[in-house]
Amino acid sequence: MKVYFDQNFWGSKRVAELEPDQGECGEERRLGKSFWYGGYEWKIPSIYQFRKGFVLDFCRRIPSDTLSAFMEKWQDYEEKEEQLTDSQRRQMELENPMNFDVRFEVEADGYPAPMSSGCGTGYDPKKQKREKKEHQNQAVLVLPEGLSEESMEIEDELLQAYDLNPEDGWWFERCSFFWPEGREGEGFSQLRLTITAGRVQLPCDAIVSAEVNCREFSVPFEHPETHETHQIRILECKEHREELKEGENRPKLRFLQEYRFPEYLCILSYQVEPPLPEGEVLILQDCLSSDSPIQIAKEHSRKKGACAISMIGGSDGPTAIFFAGNVKGKEGRQKGEREIPQQEALVQTAYSALHFQPVSGAEWQVLVQKAPFPAASFLLVP
Numbered sequence: 001m002k003v004y005f006d007q008n009f010w011g012s013k014r015v016a017e018l019e020p021d022q023g024e025c026g027e028e029r030r031l032g033k034s035f036w037y038g039g040y041e042w043k044i045p046s047i048y049q050f051r052k053g054f055v056l057d058f059c060r061r062i063p064s065d066t067l068s069a070f071m072e073k074w075q076d077y078e079e080k081e082e083q084l085t086d087s088q089r090r091q092m093e094l095e096n097p098m099n100f101d102v103r104f105e106v107e108a109d110g111y112p113a114p115m116s117s118g119c120g121t122g123y124d125p126k127k128q129k130r131e132k133k134e135h136q137n138q139a140v141l142v143l144p145e146g147l148s149e150e151s152m153e154i155e156d157e158l159l160q161a162y163d164l165n166p167e168d169g170w171w172f173e174r175c176s177f178f179w180p181e182g183r184e185g186e187g188f189s190q191l192r193l194t195i196t197a198g199r200v201q202l203p204c205d206a207i208v209s210a211e212v213n214c215r216e217f218s219v220p221f222e223h224p225e226t227h228e229t230h231q232i233r234i235l236e237c238k239e240h241r242e243e244l245k246e247g248e249n250r251p252k253l254r255f256l257q258e259y260r261f262p263e264y265l266c267i268l269s270y271q272v273e274p275p276l277p278e279g280e281v282l283i284l285q286d287c288l289s290s291d292s293p294i295q296i297a298k299e300h301s302r303k304k305g306a307c308a309i310s311m312i313g314g315s316d317g318p319t320a321i322f323f324a325g326n327v328k329g330k331e332g333r334q335k336g337e338r339e340i341p342q343q344e345a346l347v348q349t350a351y352s353a354l355h356f357q358p359v360s361g362a363e364w365q366v367l368v369q370k371a372p373f374p375a376a377s378f379l380l381v382p
Contacts, residue, residue, distance in 0.1 A: 001161040003028070003048040003055050006176045008119035009154045026050050033380050037195050038100060038373045044380060045162040047191070053116060053178040058104065059162060062097045062169035067124060070097055086287065086365065090203050097169065098122045101198030104175055106380075108188040111180030118175040123155040125167055191381035197373045201283055204366040208284055210237040211361035212266055221366050223276070230276070232284075232366065235269040235347065239359060262291040262354035266362055271346050279371060284350035284364035291355050 003026045026048030033044045041061045048055040074092050084092065093099055106113045159166050206221035219232045242263050272282045352362035 001157055002026075003057075003174075005048075005050045005053055005055060006117050009121055009158075009172070009174055024050055026055055031380055033378070035378045037376055037378075038102070038197060040100070043162065043164070044193075047380075052184065053113070053176055055174060055176050056104075056106070057158070057162070058173040058175065059158070059164060060100065060171040060173075061164075062171060064125065064168050066097050067126070067169045070095060071126075087203050090201065090367075094200060094202070098124075098171055100171065101200070103196045103198065104173075105194040105196070106177050107190075107192045107194075108180050108183070109190050110192075111183060113177040113180050116176040116178055118173060120171065120173040121155060123159065123170040123172070125169060188381065190379070192377060193380050194375060194377045196375040197371050199369050199371050201285075201367040201369050204368060206232075206366040207287070208232055208234065208268075208270075208364045208366060209361070210234055210266075210268055210364075212237050212239045212359070214361075219366075224368060226277070228274075230282075231273045232282070233271045233273055235271065237266055237268050237361065239264070239266050241265075241358075242354065259293040259295050260356075261293045262356045264355050264358045265352045266359045268350040268352070268362075268364070270348055270350065272348070275346070276368065277370075281369045282348065283367040283369045285367055286351075286353040287363045287365055288353050290353040294356075 005024065005026065027050075029047050029049060031044050031047055035042050043059040043061070044056055045059065046057065073095070104115065104118075106115075155170075155172075158164070158172055159170070164170060202224040204221045204224055206219060208219050214234070214237050216236075217234050219234070220229055221232060222229055242265065268284060270282075270284070276282060350364055352359055352364075
C-alpha cells in the first residue's frame with residue numbers, strides 16, 4: 001500500500017497531480033502495536049517515514065454486534081433522519097460507534113511531533129456488502145450519498161494490507177506528523193502516543209425557558225449518568241445586539257459584505273447547585289437555530305436571496321467566521337467555560353441564537369459536557 005505525507009487515503013489515486021515534494025512515497029516500518037482505549041481495541045500496524053515527517057494509520061475495531069445493536073435501534077430513522085428531533089439526533093450521534101472524537105499527540109524521543117493533517121473513513125461490513133450486492137448487476141454503478149466506489153476500494157485495501165478481520169467494523173484515521181523541530185532526518189529510538197478523548201454533550205431531560213429581564217428562578221434537572229438532582233439558578237436574562245460596524249467587525253471577505261447578518265440575541269447568566277462532578281460543565285443550548293444571513297440587493301437588482309452561510313449561536317455565543325468582533329467578555333473563551341472573574345467561578349453564561357428582530361427570550365436545552373475517558377499514553381517504539 002502506497003502512503004503519501006499530508007495526503008488522505010485516496011492520495012495514491014492523484015499521484016500525477018501532486019507536486020514533486022508531495023509525491024514521495026513513505027518507507028514502511030512495521031509496528032504491529034495494539035492497545036485498548038475508550039472500550040475499543042486500537043491497532044497501529046505501521047509507521048511510514050518521510051524526509052519531513054511520518055504517517056500513522058490508527059485502526060479502531062468496532063465489534064460486529066456493537067454495530068448491529070446500533071443499527072437495530074435506529075434503523076427506522078436510517079432514511080428518515082429529518083424526522084428526528086434535536087434531542088434524538090444528539091442521542092443517535094452519541095451512540096453511533098463510528099463516532100469517537102479523539103486527539104492524537106506523538107512524541108519522538110521526548111520531543112513533540114506537530115500534527116500536520118488527518119483524515120478518517122469507516123468500514124461497516126454489512127452496509128458495504130449490501131451496497132456491493134445491490135449494484136454489482138447494474139449497468140451503471142450509482143452509489144448512495146456518502147459511499148463511493150473509491151471509498152469501498154480503500155477500505156478493502158486497508159483491511160488486506162493490515163490483515164484486519166472483515167467481519168468487524170473499523171474506523172481508520174490517517175495522520176501526518178512533522179519531525180520535532182531541529183531533528184529532521186535524525187530518526188528516533190522511542191515513539192510515544194497520547195490519546196485524549198474529545199468532550200461529549202449528554203442531553204438532560206430538562207428545558208430552561210427565560211424571558212428578558214425576568215426575575216431569578218430555578219429549574220431542576222437530573223444528571224444523565226449519576227441521576228443526582230441539580231438546580232439551575234437563573235440569575236439574569238438580558239437582551240443584546242451584536243452590531244456589525246463598518247471597519248470594526250464587519251466581514252472582511254468581499255462576498256460576505258454583500259450579506260446582512262442577524263444581530264439580536266439574549267444572554268443568560270446562571271449557576272448550578274450543587275456543582276457538577278469535577279471536569280464537567282453544564283451547557284445551555286438554544287432550541288432554535290440562528291437566522292440565516294440574507295443577501296443585500298445590488299444596484300442593478302431588487303432581488304434578495306437567502307445565503308447558504310450558516311450562523312453558529314447558542315451556548316458557544318454568536319461566533320462565526322465572519323464575526324471578527326465578539327460580545328464583551330467573550331474573548332478567548334472556549335465552549336462552556338466560565339467567562340467571569342475567578343472569584344465568581346460558579347456563574348456561567350449562555351447565548352441564544354442570533355435573529356434579525358429583537359429577542360424577548362429563549363428556550364435552552366440542558367446538556368452536560370464532559371470527557372468520557374481520561375487521556376492515556378502508549379509506547380509505540382520500542
